[in-house]
Amino acid sequence: xxxxxxxxxxxxxxxxxxxxxxxxxxxxxQNRKNIAKLFLLFACEGIVYIISYLIxxxxxxxxxxxxxxxxxxxxxxxxxxxxxxxSSCISVFSAYLCCQLSNWIGLLALEITGRQWxxxxxxxxxxxxxxxxxxxxxxxxxxxIFARDTREAYIIGFLPTVYYFFDYSFTKLxxxxxxxxxxxxxxxxxxxxxxxxxxxxxYFREHEKKQKFKQYSELMKMQLLSIEKEIEQxxxxxxxxxxxxxxMRHHLNIILTQLQNNNTEKAIAYIEEIGNNYDDTIIxxxxxxxxxxxxxxxxxxxxxxxxxxxNCNVSIGETLPCPDTAICTILSNALENAMHALEEMDTxxxxxxxxxxxxxxxxxxxxxxxxxxxxxxxxxxxxxxxxGHGIGVKSxxxxxxxxxxxxxxxxxxxxxxxxxxx
Numbered sequence: 001x002x003x004x005x006x007x008x009x010x011x012x013x014x015x016x017x018x019x020x021x022x023x024x025x026x027x028x029x030q031n032r033k034n035i036a037k038l039f040l041l042f043a044c045e046g047i048v049y050i051i052s053y054l055i056x057x058x059x060x061x062x063x064x065x066x067x068x069x070x071x072x073x074x075x076x077x078x079x080x081x082x083x084x085x086x087s088s089c090i091s092v093f094s095a096y097l098c099c100q101l102s103n104w105i106g107l108l109a110l111e112i113t114g115r116q117w118x119x120x121x122x123x124x125x126x127x128x129x130x131x132x133x134x135x136x137x138x139x140x141x142x143x144x145i146f147a148r149d150t151r152e153a154y155i156i157g158f159l160p161t162v163y164y165f166f167d168y169s170f171t172k173l174x175x176x177x178x179x180x181x182x183x184x185x186x187x188x189x190x191x192x193x194x195x196x197x198x199x200x201x202x203y204f205r206e207h208e209k210k211q212k213f214k215q216y217s218e219l220m221k222m223q224l225l226s227i228e229k230e231i232e233q234x235x236x237x238x239x240x241x242x243x244x245x246x247x248m249r250h251h252l253n254i255i256l257t258q259l260q261n262n263n264t265e266k267a268i269a270y271i272e273e274i275g276n277n278y279d280d281t282i283i284x285x286x287x288x289x290x291x292x293x294x295x296x297x298x299x300x301x302x303x304x305x306x307x308x309x310x311n312c313n314v315s316i317g318e319t320l321p322c323p324d325t326a327i328c329t330i331l332s333n334a335l336e337n338a339m340h341a342l343e344e345m346d347t348x349x350x351x352x353x354x355x356x357x358x359x360x361x362x363x364x365x366x367x368x369x370x371x372x373x374x375x376x377x378x379x380x381x382x383x384x385x386x387x388g389h390g391i392g393v394k395s396x397x398x399x400x401x402x403x404x405x406x407x408x409x410x411x412x413x414x415x416x417x418x419x420x421x422x
Contacts, residue, residue: 006124017099018095020038021098025094026081027142041072041076044072045069045073074089096160096163099127102127105126107119142156287316289318291325299332300312311351313355316357316363320358331365334365334418336392345370354367365420366417367417369415371411374411400422
């Protein structure tokens with residue numbers, strides 16, 4: 001009698017556990033209203049289960065458990081709470097897998113004591129403890145995962161789904177798992193091995209996508225910073241030009257006074273000084289492409305401020321064989337890297353050389369500059385362990401790949417060479 005009572009309580013707790021955990025995994029709020037609705041579903045399913053138990057025998061009812069209990073639960077979560085059908089299935093399968101903990105604890109207690117009532121008692125206790133721990137610590141995490149991205153739900157639901165169909169196929173619908181067939185027993189290990197490999201493949205694929213997205217975000221952030229710097233440079237040039245224009249009348253009066261006093265040398269020196277001030281406001285004409293001119297002019301001024309010799313040899317048309325934005329981003333990052341490398345040198349002879357040429361609808365971009373500290377190359381790409389460094393190289397590689405370009409980093413006689421063919 002005691003065993004029958006405990007068995008009945010065990011069936012009730014297990015069914016309640018599966019219904020509530022399946023709902024809470026998805027993100028159904030743990031309030032009185034939802035608890036009452038889920039309990040009503042439990043009562044309806046319980047009645048159907050009892051009717052099936054009375055009309056049919058126990059074996060058939062157990063085999064129909066998925067149709068009587070799980071399928072209505074999945075449909076209820078999908079149709080009433082409006083969760084995706086796949087997410088509802090995964091949540092139910094995950095709750096089913098969680099029930100196996102109480103099953104193992106109960107079997108362990110039965111093996112030790114040899115008493116059936118101990119089996120059901122430990123299963124009931126384990127189910128209650130598991131329910132509390134899952135609601136307290138796990139459901140919020142699964143709710144976040146199901147709410148964010150369906151692909152992440154696939155990742156966490158892959159193993160529970162495989163186990164669900166395996167367990168029903170070999171224990172509920174048949175007794176193959178408990179037969180003497182070694183192939184059937186080892187099939188469980190085989191299935192989980194395949195599942196694990198599939199899980200790793202899906203997980204690392206998603207991880208790779210996130211890393212690419214993170215890298216792309218960093219590149220976009222760096223590109224925005226570069227654009228902001230260029231805008232500030234243009235604003236500074238316009239402001240300086242406005243001041244010079246405003247003061248031009250005063251400059252002309254000073255020059256006229258010097259010439260009237262026969263101070264020709266002072267007048268010439270003053271004119272040269274004004275010319276030097278105007279240099280920072282002029283966009284030099286390196287080629288017919290305005291954006292390339294702007295980038296080179298900005299960095300030419302920065303190299304001059306740092307006493308770095310900058311040699312340019314640009315021979316391209318107005319229209320490039322690739323988007324202007326991409327090539328300008330590559331050029332900006334390459335010149336920025338060269339400038340930072342030259343700033344670390346203590347020698348006075350600092351120089352950088354830029355060559356851009358176009359031939360047969362192909363574009364060649366080459367930048368050379370001396371370096372003191374030899375970088376470490378990984379797969380032909382220079383790397384840096386310093387915080388904040390190396391993003392420029394990643395940006396160059398990223399945009400080169402977008403353009404299907406050949407990107408080559410090399411080092412010859414302490415001269416770093418970047419060559420890109422688009």
